[in-house]
Amino acid sequence: MSFQGEQYPGVQSPTAESDGFRLNHTMLRVKDPERALAFYTRVFGMRVLCRLDFEEMQFSLYFLARPEAGESVPEATGERTVWTFGQRGVLELTHNWGTEEQADFAYHDGNAEPQGFGHICFSVPDLEAAEAWFDANDVEFVKRSDQGKMKNVVFVKDRDGYWIEVVQAERLAALGD
Structure with missing residues (x-):
């Protein structure tokens, strides 16, 4: 049987009308x-x-x-x-x-009060190499992979202050147990 999704209160089965939505x-x-x-x-x-x-x-x-490499655009x-x-x-x-x-213009990043939008996320093949790349490009860190309670997760900010989570997928397997 194919994976049907984790079940929690409020989860409903998709209907035929939503087939093809992405x-x-x-x-x-x-x-x-x-x-x-x-x-x-x-x-x-x-x-x-x-x-x-x-x-x-x-x-x-x-x-x-x-x-993806070789993908035809x-x-x-x-x-x-x-x-x-x-x-x-x-x-x-x-x-x-x-x-x-406008010198004083800025968008709300969603993480300051009142909180709303949180972040986008990129997956990378090597988290340490990504951190070094961010350092070399003067990217502002919110949290490095060895900081805080959630190890192996990096948060950086883009030029507008939006948070970007950066993960190495293999390092997150224990989160699902």
């Missing part, structure tokens, strides 16, 4: 797209899949992901946009035009 992307608002794009492309190796501008509403959307803009919205694990960075020019 989580596509998470959106973060960014003050300065140049700084945000430099961070996610340099530090986390993501690629911009497509940019959509909404001139009337004065905002732009940047969709980033880390396609369409070159034609329309085809690539459709392909992007069919993927998993996409990060949408939303830039409201003009925020980059």
Whole structure:
């Protein structure tokens, strides 16, 4: 029998109407797209899949992901946009035009009071190598892997202050026992 998901109060069986649904992307608002794009492309190796501008509403959307080696990404803009919205694990960075020019402007990171949104998470092949890479790129740490009660979990901040959890999957097996 295939895995049907862990069961808790409130969990209901999926219906046929939700067949084919998948989580596509998470959106973060960014003050300065140049700084945000430099961070996610340099530090986390993501690629911009497509940019959509909404001139009337004065905002732009940047969709980033880390396609697998050998994965074929369409070159034609329309085809690539459709392909992007069919993927998993996409990060949408939303830039409201003009925020980059406001010195005191900042978005709520969700971790300050009142708490709300928490973080996004990246899985890496080698946690120590990732920590060294973050140090080499002046990434701000919230928590290193040897700190706090949760060992083997790193938290860093992006350029807008959003928290990013970083894990090495093999190190988390004991959490499920």
